[in-house]
Amino acid sequence: MCKAVAFVTYKEWSAYRTHSLVSVFVGPVYFMVQYFICTAIYGGNITLGGLEFEQTVRYFGASALIGYLTMDFADWNLQMLVRTGKFLTFTLRPMHHRFFALSQKIGHRVLGFFLEFLPCLFIFALLFKVEIIPRYMGWTVLSVALAFLMNFYVNYCLGMTAFYFVQANGIRVVYQLLGSIFSGALIPLSFFPEVIQRIMMFLPFQYTNYIPAMVWTGNNSIGEMGMTIPQAVLYQGIAVIFTALLSEVIYRSSIKRFTAVGA
């Protein structure tokens, strides 16, 4: 079932492949700016935020690539389905909507893998000469897979706010705003004060980008806490399990509130 939904989604979005191909321009341009910023600020410094110049550059490259593999809009999609009443059609289907949405995401990101991830990987490696191949491939694949799930489950939880509010777009926007700061996409979290890094351990943001990007760079002392890669991935795994369970609890409570006619 998952394979069929993923394949259909892949084909559906293939019709809009130029949307994905925009990333082939946008990703390297952002990376170029980050590269020049790093070059300028590292001037006389050996390490900043516990990262050397090469590690920071690799971090930004990895961060962009991880974004292509884990990108998700389950929140927007679910909110739209609930608001318009179309969610009704999913309650009639012999499969959980969350599983359907996850299968859709897999298909969508497989397309992203070919049209966004691979071209940008080659551009970073060949044009910018960044050592972008992960040092610990197994840990990196596991961490990115967990980030993929984390992003999905968190967004799904956000999407379920539509069961409680007529227009829940503002909640999404606020989360995205916080996520853009605390996921580490703007700047590695190791640049933040230690207290914020500790607080972030209990929030979902860093598990979607910062942790997998640090694992990708192969740095075996992550953040002020000096986490090893296995420790970081373990925390990430715990966070994913917790969020998945939370999404189930919220779903069971939310579905009782859903009313629609006809759809």
Place this chain on the structure above:
Amino acid sequence: MRYIKIYLACLHTAFSRAAAYRLDFVLGNLITLLSNIIFPLATVLIYANGARFSGWTMWEVLLIQSVFSMSNALASMISGSVLWVTMDSIQAGSFETVLLKPLSPLFFIAAANFDTGSIGLFLGGLAMTVISASFTGICGTGGILLFLLMFISGAAVMCGLDLIMAAISFKWVGNSRIPEIFDSIKEFGKYPMGIFPRSVQVLSSLILPVSAVGFFPASALLGRLDIRSLISVLPCMLFLLFGVWIYNRMIKIYEGVGG
């Protein structure tokens, strides 16, 4: 004169609309402001970690970025809606309703969709500029006049970018990622120009003059503007004119069957 009267009437309508949904107006402005003041946070963190952009203090860099925010907000108010309205009308096949108006289509769309949602960002950018300038000091009346000239040029570039994006949407129908392409280019205007290689500096000053958005006006205010940089006023104005020209040109390729 007729166009000014129409624009003022549209402004009145836009503010009346915002006043009708006051909470939405306030929250929308607040979220826009917060989402746009994120990027100076990176600068603060960089300096907090003991690093720096050579030759630039933290407040000077923040001044560049706050002027950029102001310019961005001003352009958003004037022409920010042109892309989305044009894109939606083309996709829905309803652009004829714009073409039927006894006005320039571009003027009508820009006037009728004045974006009050960017007022908060403008005021936030202004506040940040004043705070940053209070730490850096400014270079007298001459500096302020030069700043205003460069600021207007920068806003012209931003409006030009909006119009070029909208023009592209006539050909590249329904691609909501068009702004991302130009947003990435704008990144070059948010930092001291000296950190970029010579080729990028020339490109961002003369061809796609995004340096005129934040860097040149802030440099003028600080009294650090190389007088030769004034030449960039010309490409900035040409950029806006190019935006208007390409938009009007692309209207001709629009096809629809009655809206």
